[in-house]
Amino acid sequence: xxxxxxxxxxxxxxxxxxxxxxxxxxxxxxxxxxxxxxxxxxxxxxxxxxxxxxxxxxxxxxxxxxxxxxxxxxxxxxxxxxxxxxxxxxxxxxxxxxxxxxxxxxxxxxxxxxxxxxxxxxxxxxxxxxxxxxxxxxxxxxxxxxxxxxxxxxxxxxxxxxxxxxxxxxxxxxxxxxxxxxxxxxxxxxxxxxxxxxxxxxxxxxxxxxxxxxxxxxxxxxxxxxxxxxxxxxxxxxxxxxxxxxxxxxxxxxxxxxxxxxxxxxxxxxxxxxxxxxxxxxxxxxxxxxxxxxxxxxxxxxxxxxxxxxxxxxxxxxxxxxxxxxxxxxxxxxxxxxxxxxxxxxxxxxxxxxxxxxxxxxxxxxxxxxxxxxxxxxxxxxxxxxxxxxxxxxxxxxxxxxxxxxxxxxxxxxxxxxxxxxxxxxx
Numbered sequence: 001x002x003x004x005x006x007x008x009x010x011x012x013x014x015x016x017x018x019x020x021x022x023x024x025x026x027x028x029x030x031x032x033x034x035x036x037x038x039x040x041x042x043x044x045x046x047x048x049x050x051x052x053x054x055x056x057x058x059x060x061x062x063x064x065x066x067x068x069x070x071x072x073x074x075x076x077x078x079x080x081x082x083x084x085x086x087x088x089x090x091x092x093x094x095x096x097x098x099x100x101x102x103x104x105x106x107x108x109x110x111x112x113x114x115x116x117x118x119x120x121x122x123x124x125x126x127x128x129x130x131x132x133x134x135x136x137x138x139x140x141x142x143x144x145x146x147x148x149x150x151x152x153x154x155x156x157x158x159x160x161x162x163x164x165x166x167x168x169x170x171x172x173x174x175x176x177x178x179x180x181x182x183x184x185x186x187x188x189x190x191x192x193x194x195x196x197x198x199x200x201x202x203x204x205x206x207x208x209x210x211x212x213x214x215x216x217x218x219x220x221x222x223x224x225x226x227x228x229x230x231x232x233x234x235x236x237x238x239x240x241x242x243x244x245x246x247x248x249x250x251x252x253x254x255x256x257x258x259x260x261x262x263x264x265x266x267x268x269x270x271x272x273x274x275x276x277x278x279x280x281x282x283x284x285x286x287x288x289x290x291x292x293x294x295x296x297x298x299x300x301x302x303x304x305x306x307x308x309x310x311x312x313x314x315x316x317x318x319x320x321x322x323x324x325x326x327x328x329x330x331x332x333x334x335x336x337x338x339x340x341x342x343x344x345x346x347x348x349x350x351x352x353x354x355x356x357x358x359x360x361x362x363x364x365x366x367x368x369x370x371x372x373x374x375x376x377x378x379x380x381x382x383x384x385x386x387x388x389x390x391x392x393x394x395x396x397x398x399x400x401x402x403x404x405x406x407x408x409x410x411x412x413x414x415x416x417x418x419x420x421x422x423x424x425x426x427x
Contacts, residue, residue: 018334020099020309026335031411034402038419045105045415048098050074054144056122058137061130068124068137072145074154075101075117078421081152082118083108083359085159085188086141086166088134090125096309097121103330104359107352109414111391113363118154120145126161138166139173146177151184151370157362158188164200168193184369187362196365198380199358203328204238204306205381206357209388211239211302211326212246214349217396218324220301223247228300228322230254231307232281235328235355237272239304244268248302254295255307258282261290261298296320305332306355312337320346327351342405350407352414353395360387 018026025046032042056068071094074082084104097119105117122141126134148154158167167186171193175182189195198205215222225248229236232255240250249265257280260266266287274284282289296312297319305311306328312320317337325341326349327333333341333348341348361384368374375383399409 019093019095020331021095021102023310023331023335024099024102027407027411028415030335031408031415034404034408034412035415035419038416038423041419041422042415044422045076045102045418048073048075048101049077050148051094051098052145052148053094054141056137056141056144058133058140060133068122070120070122070141070144071097072120072148072154072156073097073101073118074148075119076105076418076422077116077154078418078425079105079109080114080116081150082154083113083115083157083187083362084117084119085157086120086122086162086170087159088122088124088126088161088166090123092121092123099309100330103352105418106411106414107356107359109417110352110395110410111356111360111387112417113359115155115359115363118156119159120156121159134166135169138169142170142173143177146174149174149185151182155184155362155366156186157359164188164190164195167195184366187365189365194365194369196361196368196380197375197377198384199361199365200234201238202361202380202384203355203358204235205242205384206360206388207235207239207304207306207326207328207354208242208246209357209385210349210354210392211243211304211324213389213392214324214326214347215302218347220323224249225301226251226299227302227304228252228254228295228298229304229306229328230295230311230332231305231329232271232275233306236304236306237275239306239326239328240268241272243302251300252295252298253281254292255281258284258289259292259295260284260287261294262288302326304328308332310334312341314340317341318344320344322346324349327354330355338405338407348405348407349392350410353391353406353410356391357384357388360384 052072054070056070101117101119108115167189170186174185183194227243227248252261296316299321302324303322304326309331312333314336317340324347395409
């Protein structure tokens with residue numbers, strides 16, 4: 001087994017950091033000059049419509065009672081009910097959940113879904129709790145936020161450290177509260193409870209779809225192209241498999257357990273199996289582990305940050321040697337790093353477009369629940385590809401029209417749609 005390198009996150013990620021909400025506010029400021037007559041409403045984007053902070057008490061397996069802080073934020077409901085996942089993580093903050101809800105508003109508008117933006121979270125480390133404790137925590141959380149969610153009001157879904165089982169508990173608790181079956185209250189459910197085929201891999205598939213389109217536009221042949229990924233869960237793992245199937249080489253993978261590199265291409269299937277068994281890429285057989293900070297300087301055609309937000313900063317942006325960055329994670333790039341990368345000629349496919357595949361198939365699930373009519377996985381993937389490609393080409397055209405980056409173009413499109421809806425509805 002290769003020797004494990006120190007994977008300590010550099011201290012600069014905690015210094016000079018505006019936080020996720022600060023990053024979103026700067027993104028809004030950057031797009032404001034393009035809003036024209038709607039600019040008078042731009043500040044409405046800087047104020048979430050509703051922020052709920054709840055106490056989540058739970059009786060632990062040993063009989064003691066613990067309290068956890070939970071959140072549900074609805075950034076904008078102008079274009080439809082809120083939509084956004086719930087994450088369980090020990091570092092969840094209100095700033096993070098606010099930003100994630102705002103990015104969901106932008107994301108759903110970019111791909112033209114009739115949703116607004118919402119997000120939820122509980123500040124908890126699931127690794128320290130039994131499945132029975134996590135079930136009780138989940139059910140109590142849904143009880144606490146139930147006054148502001150609903151099938152046509154705000155629809156949670158899975159996110160970091162939550163999954164189909166979590167959604168099943170949420171649906172059951174909410175249905176019990178309402179006294180009727182409410183399958184559409186959450187998305188990302190198990191298939192047996194009304195979940196949609198293709199949902200688990202939808203975000204990673206969307207990353208591949210727009211990444212392949214961007215590669216074509218920039219003269220990169222996927223056959224033999226080099227791909228580096230940070231994060232190897234549902235998003236990164238699915239994207240890696242699809243790029244590999246298209247002929248690309250996965251030359252580097254990083255997660256919280258290690259950083260692997262192989263210029264000839266890693267064995268994706270073996271790595272996926274190792275992650276499924278161990279929870280991370282570290283220690284995988286027949287791999288070479290390198291220092292975490294060296295990940296960013298690996299020469300690659302496409303870099304896919306698919307882990308946490310705030311990973312690419314002004315401190316490591318200059319070291320990046322990629323032709324295209326496809327943001328599988330939410331908010332992985334600081335605005336000042338954006339400028340450095342753009343000046344270097346690196347094309348960035350922004351998160352609000354690149355990882356919109358998940359919410360798109362969540363929309364499909366919501367529609368199927370409402371009609372009690374379900375589609376095949378082939379129909380799901382076909383519809384997903386059309387929506388993602390239509391959005392990518394529209395954003396590319398806007399970028400060309402205004403001579404701006406794809407991120408700015410995405411925000412121009414989304415914020416225009418959000419503010420038009422807000423103006424029509426009135427204050």
